Amino acid sequence: MGHVFRTETQQLAVDALRRYLQAEVESLYNRDYRDRLVPKDVLGPIMRRLSEFGLVCGLVGEADGGLGLDWPTALMLFEEVAATSPDLSVPVAINTFGAHLLEKVAPEPLKARYLPGLVRGETFVSIAVSEPGAGSNPAEIRATARRDGDGWILNGEKTWISNGTYSDFLICTCRTGDDPRRGLTHFLLDREAHPYEVLEIAKVGYTSQSTTQIFLDDVRVPGENMVGPEGGALRNTLSLFESSRVFVAAQGVGIARRALEEALRYTGERRQHGKVIAGHQLVAAMLAEMAVNVDAARLLTLRAAEMIGAGLPAEMEAAMAKYHAAEAAVTVSRQAVQLHGGNGISREFLVEKLARDALLVPIYEGTTQIQQLIIARALTGVAAF
Template identity: 35%
Template sequence: MPVERLLPNDDARDLIALTRDIADKALAPKVDDHEKREAYPDGVFETLGEAGLLSLPYPEEWGGGSQPYEVYLQVLEELAARWAAVAVAVSVHGLACFPLFTYGTDEQKQKWLPDMLGGATIGAYSLSEPQAGSDAAALTCKATRRDGGYELSGSKAWITHGGVADFYSVFARTGDGSRGISCFLVPNGLDGLTFGKPEEKMGLHAVPTTAAHYEGAFVPEERLLGAEGQGLQIAFSALDSGRLGIAAVAVGIAQAALDEAIAYANERTAFGKKIIDHQGLGFLLADMAAAVDSARATYLDAARRRDAGLPYSRNASVAKLIATDAAMKVTTDAVQVLGGYGYTRDFRVERFMREAKITQIFEGTNQIQRLVISRSLVAN
């Protein structure tokens, strides 16, 4: 059932209605087949780009939608409720645009940002490495200065949309220590840039996740974003927003699982009545609904703080932690509601459970979120 949303104005309500219409027509009819076949959703991102759904939180002057973050996140949630892999890729695209928009020069933004925000080019975020996931300061991929630019050498890992995206926000080492990381806007197709085979994942099958390998790939100096050594500052500021995107995706998955469980419980009978009328199951569904509503409230609170210009880093971690843990619990309970059917691939809830798991891991594991939250409680 459609979520009744509290939205700030008529434009936002129209945008959610548009999103639902596109999601129901362009995503929902394809998701089951594409996820089973692990087939890339050709044409879907072009459709979303043409509708302006890839650039909502960015200003109109650069081709964005000038929407508050609280509205953008609710659009992500609606997309995730139909197709989580697509919603994750949309969130990652927004994350990949952040370094250029926030730290790029006007000349850099004029050159690349309109195509990125208009959906002509799709982006990916390349921070993690095989031995440096949560510990971003341990990056070893190097960017060595050469005449007119940098040569990149090393490997990156866990890139959503890897090999398919048109550009990558890449973090590589230009010096020593935590202040020796820099950020580059790397186009696909560079000589010396190759991608590994897609990872065989538990879920999110339709959008590839790969490693990238740089062997002396030359990146012109104009593609350095911010100053040398500013990379971790850029990465961490982007991740606050990215964590909210994943929180919204997690709520979308959980809402979809709740809807499937409610529909099944209203149809299936046992001992002479609908199973939803049995108190034990009814209470389970009530707990699921409360978890979804609570998780949504946490990401909206953090987004409203962001929109108001208030500090929101801790709130983003809280939202990511609460929403993704809730998604894991709600999807697992949805499988329980459907019983043996829930354990089969004939019903979507088993896919929702597999998809929910990764939300507890990427954009900083939930253990990292607890670390961020606990450190925020220590007096300076």
């Protein structure tokens, strides 16, 4: 199940990564650590190896130690990770977003200190925007940063923060002013120097990776740990969303594609009514629908990736890709469960896990409803929020 338009170089890169994932990741994530958190000392060597294939470092410029890959290639590689293990794709995605933020907006000393570790796959970052009272609308953030001499004192609670347990540092959005939109600022907290409390959240999907609550209790950070200008966090977050949503779309593509692959294998082997079930017309129709959904999701994702890579505004296209691919992951994985019959809900088969993981994709990086509002706003010029 592959891309239609891959250059020879892209194909070689994808094939090499696929061989590694098959050999070292597939059974580790889908069997040994299925439904339990992969410890950091197990994840660490995988992240270092993935960086050799262009994950996390791919889009970072060569001047900053990255590979300077084009966007479609980076997304093709990322899809392979998601198709092998949606769980593993989360730390890869979050470290990619962290590297992007550091490269684009951090002052030089912070960039020099924290970007190289991410690029080499040696460190982990968390990005903390969401709070118990601020989800779809980050302008409602209440965590505070109060000036204290040449530093800042941070207080508040963040929730749903990916990578929390693994994180060596945190890029946290805090309120530094009353203006809902211009009163938000990013700070970098080094876990050793500026300790923050992390609690794992038990959840239905992505059970092998870390999603956490983070508590800030009078954490003091120096002024030079501000990332981007004071009051610039919302603008920087919104511009990061354009890129990050394309990666989340690729996660959706990866999950949907894997579910289709599992369904093709099963329906080609399972026999009922005297033939393999793939030979029954209703099953064939479902397989065709699933395949079209996967390809449509991938094409939307690669279009948005091409546009971002070309420096074009792509807010609507990124929202379309995220919206469609996230919903495709849910629909296609659910169909794959159905095509497995009773085996579909057994832990012996991967599709039940894919269906659970898929449920999460329409929620983070902007819910499906938020993507719909963004698309409609671009079409009509009328903002619903």
